[in-house]
Amino acid sequence: AQSVSQHNHHVILSEAASLELGCNYSYGGTVNLFWYVQYPGQHLQLLLKYFSGDPLVKGIKGFEAEFIKSKFSFNLRKPSVQWSDTAEYFCAVIFNDYKLSFGAGTTVTVRA
């Protein structure tokens, strides 16, 4: 069955630390990949997406993600986090239609 896995449930780190959130999916076909962020009390917002082309995708707010097809992964990274990056992060995948399948989410807490 098609699924999306996020490895970390809760990540706590200090400002200026580097962040990497894992995302894996199970499907051998063509996929579209997304990372969304939900700040406290706000809508889900798109951070970045990958449809095709360069597997290293740059998004908003200094985030980037790398699609590694052989590993079925789409990990999110940020070299130096800020307190304002405290949020819930969701990896999502479109497998073979317009429907988004979401991972369980990772809560990121950045301590000042």
Next chain:
Amino acid sequence: GAVVSQHPSRVICKSGTSVKIECRSLDFQATTMFWYRQFPKQSLMLMATSNEGSKATYEQGVEKDKFLINHASLTLSTLTVTSAHPEDSSFYICSPLGGTEAFFGQGTRLTVV
């Protein structure tokens, strides 16, 4: 960016009553609308997909007679939770599809007492 308005943001209702949630795309037209439900500490689960002017398609395990979806126009879709019970308490999120990108409402926290 695209603006999505979902109302109400919070609602508390008595068991057995019905609640209507509205979702509007304010600056774009959405032929397709997704409705999600999110339980605490869990991911968003797709409930149904609706296309403007057509009946909604429900995911397995979602009761279509309980969760009524109306998508009568390209800018408005509604979800009505009928005869709500405490187990329907959850966070409901609409997601209109604008072109190839999905946008999200701010969600509705439903509490059934």
